[in-house]
Amino acid sequence: MNNQIEIQLSAKRKEKPSFSDLKFGKTYTDHMFIMDYSREKGWYDPRIVPYQPITLDPAATIFHYGQTIFEGLKAYKNENEEVFLFRPEENFKRLNRSSVRLCIPEVDEDLALEALVKLVSIDRDWVPDVKGTSLYIRPFTISTEPNLDVTPSQKYRFMIIMSPVGAFYKEGMNPVKIAVESEYVRAVRGGTGNAKTAGNYAAAMLVQEKASAAGYSQVLWLDGKENKYIEEVGSMNVFFKINGEVVTPELSGSILEGITRKSVIELLKHWGVPVSERRISMEEVYEAHQNGQLEEAFGTGTAAVISPIGELFWNGEIISINDNKTGELSLKIYNTLTGIQIGKEDDPFGWRVKVE
Template sequence: MNSLKIQITKNENKREKVPADQLIFGRTFTDHMFIADYTEGIGWHDHRIVPYQPITLDPSATILHYGQTVFEGMKAYLSQDGVVRLFRPEENMKRMNHSCDRMSMPKINEDLALEALKELITVDREWVPSEPGTSLYIRPFMIATEAHLGVSASLTYSFIIIMSPVGSYYKEGIHPVKILVESEYVRAVAGGTGTAKTAGNYASSLKAQEVADREGYSQVLWLDGIERKYIEEVGSMNVFFKIDGQVVTPALNGSILDGITRKSIIQLLKHWDVPVVERKVSMEEIREAHRTGKLDEAFGTGTAAVISPIGEFRWQGELFYVNNGETGDLSKKLYNSLTGIQKGTMEDPFGWVVELN
């Protein structure tokens, strides 16, 4: 993206808004979308905001056959004073470029991409919900569009941003979930695409999630792809454990996604002088911590839920209950603090929030 001359075509047929209490994640979309195209030798061009609409692709487009695509997930919040706030959006754009590099895709200009996003939010500002717990979910993504069946990086791409108003993730307060530890399938390995937000990572997780669903579990806890003993992620979230007063989370190792909520949680804990360590964490360690009564809390972190407390693990036929299946004090404090910063009801000592005029 070499310039920010955005052509805007307003939607003449406005979509009907869904009441906040009826919103289903990712089912309702705003009136407009942003698109920019890339051509090898030219760069990014034709930046435009247009009515939300289907995408037309050639049947031989690279994305359809070789999965060359990356995406991000972020949110905009409307505070009580009417200001729209983004939470660390520059980190999302930075991570998107990391994903692009891994998938042999062209990088975006992070600053200009953020400006394009702000312009899109301004056009669809009325879609940012104001009810408690609601937000505008934002999905920037890139797809390879060249009509070519040869196994090589595409020469053309589209960078697109779509937005969706979403309701509160926890309609009745945050509640611990049940987790099945996955021992057969793996999410990623070092050297693979685990550190990129690309579609194949999520497609490969669906089979294990189906098994978990059938057995009454909310999510899968992924172990490493080599020894099948070290914890990596939970579902599509990063994971934390509070063991004997210290918070531990798996260290980034080339297969774990560098979560923005994860990064924020670590900074918050350090700000509060809560001991937090990034290192390898094995299931044997979790079993021993549970056996000795030192497993105080466990929770996943991500954009959608922010904090998702874990109340139960099942591994190799054993059940480990965490904090008697109840949400821990630290999980509550982290959730309330992060959402407070995001919504503007609490002080932001880190400069994480970007306000839109």
């Protein structure tokens, strides 16, 4: 395979939206990265081209059998106009793990990272510099062969598209209200829960809609086997601080291996805060609440980084956490991670990648 990334710049640049009033995922930058795959050639023609529609046969398997995986990460620009990525190599490692589960060919992680850095560099002016904003980056692979047989596609397309996004917390951190879902499930061990694939998100929408209609901003998912153990919050991982110990569900096979999750665990260990990855049931959280030991709870993900949980609704009961205020540890983690991401804090772990 020829690993040389060909670059075709856009003749005219689009008008940029106001960086102080950005919606999530509505505007896209001037360029995108594409690479194609066929069984004979492997991955070929890596190229950066003007952002444009793609054309597919209606029988392309992506429309029927959902062979697709994606990643999400961000580029940050600080007041010195420096642009940073946060642990992007972890995204491509996970992209490849997801690919294996979905019978999608793996990409060369180094090449993907090189493409990403080049793309961000070319569209550098699209990285917003208003406090809290960022450039959201979406690498994804879709199956493209026209074939209604239920069998892995012989053709794929890997792409990276980018969108400037607004600050998650415009008016400071607001702890969210979460509904615990006891009927529907997001994933089950042996399924695709630990792969970042479309079907998991499609499965969750109905429940998310119901929760929103009832005034909750997210759903807390329980395990598919016993409807008992905590899995994720919406599309975030979840942490509880109980009597001084931070607990997050272990990687059981049905939850996503979040990169923010991993970073939080590493940070807590570095700080000497007790942290454990283990099974945790809603009963345990409820009992901790009753005993006054449920100190903090928060979700982790690329979008919010840290999302404090103020209230859980479970079996008709309201579990209020830290008087609906952001916890001290939650805030400290948030400030440290965002500080590292934007280049304001030391980076003892080497998590930042600077885009020249």
